[in-house]
Amino acid sequence: MKTAVIDVGGGLRGIYGAGVFDLCMDRGISFDCCIGVSAGSANIASFLSRQRGRNFTFYYEYSFKKEYMSLGNYISKGSYFDLDYVYTTLSGSDGQKPIDYEAFSENPAEFIIVASEAVSGKGKYFTKADISRDNFDVLKASSAIPVVCRPYEINGVKYFDGGLFDPVPIKKAESEGCDKIVLILTRPIDHDRSPSKDIKLAQVLHKHYPVAAHNLRLRAKRYNDAVHYALELQKEGKALVIAPDDISGVDTMKKSREALLRLYGKGYGDGCKIISFMEQ
Numbered sequence: 001m002k003t004a005v006i007d008v009g010g011g012l013r014g015i016y017g018a019g020v021f022d023l024c025m026d027r028g029i030s031f032d033c034c035i036g037v038s039a040g041s042a043n044i045a046s047f048l049s050r051q052r053g054r055n056f057t058f059y060y061e062y063s064f065k066k067e068y069m070s071l072g073n074y075i076s077k078g079s080y081f082d083l084d085y086v087y088t089t090l091s092g093s094d095g096q097k098p099i100d101y102e103a104f105s106e107n108p109a110e111f112i113i114v115a116s117e118a119v120s121g122k123g124k125y126f127t128k129a130d131i132s133r134d135n136f137d138v139l140k141a142s143s144a145i146p147v148v149c150r151p152y153e154i155n156g157v158k159y160f161d162g163g164l165f166d167p168v169p170i171k172k173a174e175s176e177g178c179d180k181i182v183l184i185l186t187r188p189i190d191h192d193r194s195p196s197k198d199i200k201l202a203q204v205l206h207k208h209y210p211v212a213a214h215n216l217r218l219r220a221k222r223y224n225d226a227v228h229y230a231l232e233l234q235k236e237g238k239a240l241v242i243a244p245d246d247i248s249g250v251d252t253m254k255k256s257r258e259a260l261l262r263l264y265g266k267g268y269g270d271g272c273k274i275i276s277f278m279e280q
Contacts, residue, residue: 004033004178007040010186011252014039018055019267021047033110037162041113041142049104079149083140092134114162115141118151121211123165164215168226185243195220240277
C-alpha cells in the first residue's frame with residue numbers, strides 16, 4: 001500500500017497544515033508520497049527534513065516582518081511576499097532558519113511540488129530532484145500568487161502558484177499509485193470556493209498573462225470539483241480529508257498572532273484523525 005499526503009496551502013492559513021505535520025512528527029507518522037501546492041510545499045519541505053516547529057515560526061514570527069510580506073515589497077520588488085527572503089535568506093544553509101538539507105535529501109519519501117507556467121498555463125510537477133542545497137526555487141515558483149506576486153522564473157520559464165492549474169491534486173496522487181491519501185485543506189470542508197475574487201484578479205492578470213488569467217477564472221471550480229471527488233474517496237475509505245471547522249480569522253494575507261495560534265492548534269488537534277486512518 002502506498003500512502004500520500006497533500007497540502008493545498010492557502011497563504012497564512014497554511015499554519016493549519018503546519019499543525020497537522022507537527023502532530024505527524026510527534027506521532028512518528030510518515031508518508032510514501034508528499035504533494036504540496038503553494039505554502040503547502042513549504043510545509044512539506046520542513047516535514048521531510050523532520051524540523052518540528054520550523055513552519056510555525058515562519059507563520060507566527062517571520063510573517064510579521066516587512067521583509068517577509070509588505071506593501072513596501074510590492075512597490076520595490078513587484079511582489080507582496082518576498083519569496084527570495086523566505087526561501088533563500090531565511091532557509092539557506094547560512095540563514096536564520098535553514099532547512100536541514102541532509103535530513104531532507106535522505107528522507108525516502110517522494111516530494112511533488114505543483115506550479116503553473118505563467119505564459120502557457122500548463123501545469124508543472126516538480127520533484128525532489130529539482131531541489132538542491134540552497135536552491136529551493138521550485139518552492140518559490142509554487143508559491144508565487146498571481147497579481148500579489150510577480151511570476152518566479154526558473155530556467156527561462158516563468159511560474160505562478162500551483163493552485164492555478166491543480167489546486168487540489170488528489171488525482172495526481174492517484175496517478176502516482178497512491179491508494180491511501182490524506183488531504184489537508186485550509187478552508188472548511190463545506191466551503192465551496194467562490195470565483196468572484198479570482199475573476200476580478202484575472203482582469204488585472206489578463207493583459208500580460210491571458211492563459212494564466214483563464215486558469216485563475218477556473219480555479220474555484222477546479223478546487224470545488226476536486227474536494228467533492230476527495231469526499232467520495234473518503235466514503236470509500238481511500239482518503240481522509242482534514243480541514244478546519246473555521247479559519248479563525250486568518251486568510252491568505254490577513255493575520256493576528258492570536259488567530260494564527262488558534263488555527264495552528266486546530267491543525268494539530270485535527271491531525272490526530274490520521275492515526276486511526278493509517279491503521280485501517
